[in-house]
Amino acid sequence: MATAPIEPPQRLVSSLSGDPDGAVREWLAALPTLVQQRLDAWKLTLERVQAPGGRSSLLALVRQQDGTPAALKLTVPGRVSAHEAAALEAWDGWGAVRLLRSDDAGGALLLERLQGAVSLRALPEAKALLEAAGTVRRLWVPAKADHPFETLAGRTEEAAVALRTAGSLTRAAGPLVEQALELRRTLPAGSDEQFLLHGAFRQGKVLAGERAPWLAVGPSPVVGERAYDLAALVLDRFEDLMAGSGAAPAARRRVAKLADSLEVDRDRLRDWTLYRAVDTGVREVAAGARQRGELLLEFAAWL
Template identity: 45%
Template sequence: MTSPVEVPDRLVRTAVRWCGEEAARPWLAALPEVASEYLDRWGLTHERTVLPGGALSLTLLVRRADGTPATLKLGFVDRYTAHEAEALTMWAGHGAVRLLDADVPRGALLLERLQPDVSLRSLPEDRAMLEAVEVLRHLWIAPPDDCGIDLVADRAEVWTRSIPRRHAALGGPCPKALVDEAVSLCSGLAASQPSAVVLHADCHHGNILAAERAKWLAIDPRPMLGEPAFDLGALVRDRLTTVVAETRPQAVVRRRVTWLADSLDLDAERVRGWALVQALALGLWCVSAGDPAGEDLLSVAEWLA
């Protein structure tokens, strides 16, 4: 008998908090039926639901008709996730999970089976960073001319407007000088990028899983096109709860910037700048959404200033 599809509590919480009641509730309510639809359409047998699962996706471990293990991902489609399948197709399994089938408009992806319970979070930080760097080396490829993935420069332009606006609306939860620096960095860094590559844009330790055909593979990209330095922001702020608990957290974050830049032969100032902008933009958004990580992210931005 096929196991019943379960919508994880974590998915309900994050979808409502991040996407709002109006968008999240209908999508969440439809997920069990949508899961059944794709299980039938692609001839899949449901083994179990991955718990706690993705922040904005329902993930099912399945078997194909020929018995091959696979993963069915049903994700919330927005501007950040709309090009996930396109990036996975370009990577073709090099450094990332392999895409087996997709219904892109509805966010349904059939993926190769990795080890969902074993991520780089299972390793000590130093070792995890080494492995993450090796994964990123495979992902940074030149995009085709007709690539439709969003540009880092366009996102930076949006941030120059949204960061000051959100900061003001929240009553100034961090120094105004930090906002001014972020806006300046957005303009300067975006305008001076080297040739663009395909970026994962959310490559933290939790998004790199153990695999069979490779030691580690990336999942859940929010792809963009831009310079490699932009892609290191998620690693700079990774394991945030642990970093905040350190005696000298600023030193930890800045040491990561230097190490990551040196390991990948990148400009440390560009890594620092993009990491600051991302931490501030995400921190302000989290504060506005009532996400408790917001205050810690704002602290990261200050430590990088």
Template identity: 55%
Template sequence: MAFEPPPRLVRALGEAAPDGDAWLERLPEAARQAVAARELTVERVQLPGGRSSLVVLVRRSDGTPAVLKLAPPRARPQSERAALAHWGGLGAVQLLESGAAEGVLLLERLHPDVSVRSLPEAKALLEAAGTLRRLWVEPPGEDGAHTFETVAERTGRQAAAMRASAVADAGVLTLVDAALAAREELLAGPPEHRLLHGTFRQSKVLAGERTPWLAVGPDPVVGECAFDLARLVRDRVEDLIASPSGAATTRRRVKRLAESLDVEQERLRGWTLFRAVESGVRALRVGRPRDAELLLEFAGWL
């Protein structure tokens, strides 16, 4: 079978590595080797797939359905493996092999075409938030020692990229200043140490067999829960922007999610602002002006 990367993956990696990506060139052969080494039977490549990995639906030698995931180093697959191993299937997809094959994960098969996003909005937010709560555990390691990136470290890289971006629009610059100031204030206090999903949203929660909903595709980070919840606030941003009551709905969503997960509302608002502006500025930088417009308009409501 040909393991050609889906167009969505090619575009996303092209944005991250505009001068070319050797990993993409090696991907078909790497996939063939991973399948052969595990004696897997390939069903199909998942389409449209993710933006940072190749996902292949397979069956193990005993007929058990599974998912083979191949990701480049920049997607931090070893960090994903460590988080999934620590969660042990509680709230997240189950890791099916303990080996540390570089960039290759063998995972429990969920229902790849059924995410919590398929539910009505209010129900989707409720189910997604409940799933996220189960992931917020103490990170592995003694005395607070762990190998995961922290919220301070990750947002520090992002803040530096925001400062370096050539933004000429005065309105965008005002939002950047507000986002950077919010980050500084949020990081000023004692840090909270919880293992977080890192890139959580409704489409990252898939239907399962052993439990109704399970999270997939973490980019784990250690820090405060409000950071993790912030990405969920802007889910279905296109619908929010199109609605006359989008701004009011967003503010109610912040309040409702903060209360339901016992997160301080103002901290959730601050991280939602930072993450929306960071995503918007990055979209501008890689040539996605429509996405940038939506994200920055949303950020202006906060």
């Protein structure tokens, strides 16, 4: 059991300290106690809290009672990741980190230990995209009729107001915002696919493991069509693509290559990528990351 005080990573503290939600701030203040309670309840020995860590969760490297290494994750309450445990149970280690135990009430997850410092971003771009495509394919399992997950229609509907509001801060992006909002309205109704998706898939969410070479972590699960998940992969490391010559045609080739390799419709992948690029781009601008946001909007315009 841990004897030294448990300190949340500074990145997590900085990310959540200004959150207007009182419950989030209360959770952050209580986090050292919550971690210790879970260590005691599950008879875990704390090795260290991983830093810099994430912006909405704490990850602690621990040992189970028999000495087996594991990772204890506590996530901010009320976030999209509320159904992370259910998604990991559905995948049962196939393409994703294995869930060992969960505490639904407290939002705690005990996960198999992966190599947190080694993600697909360590690989050359072409190899990373190949491995990422193989990993995300494993996660696309048909959703059960009584699944607990959010749907694409619901997730994008909730995002529409924020997109329109944030888009007003970038007048030049007006036509792109309107196009993205129209795509948001039509795309979810245009497909009958009902797959369980990772929801936040990118190369940095795929870590090296012992049981399998690469395993996905940190899902924000949602049910819908595969092109939505794949769109995030199209946008991954887009800055590297834009820095090269012939960036615009290279972006379109990436869409075509990924769509064909995973048997996803090219046009729908292009449309979901445009939507996600605009949605992310205007949010980045609104948050003060103007340069990155405007690059994303330029990427969207190429499509």
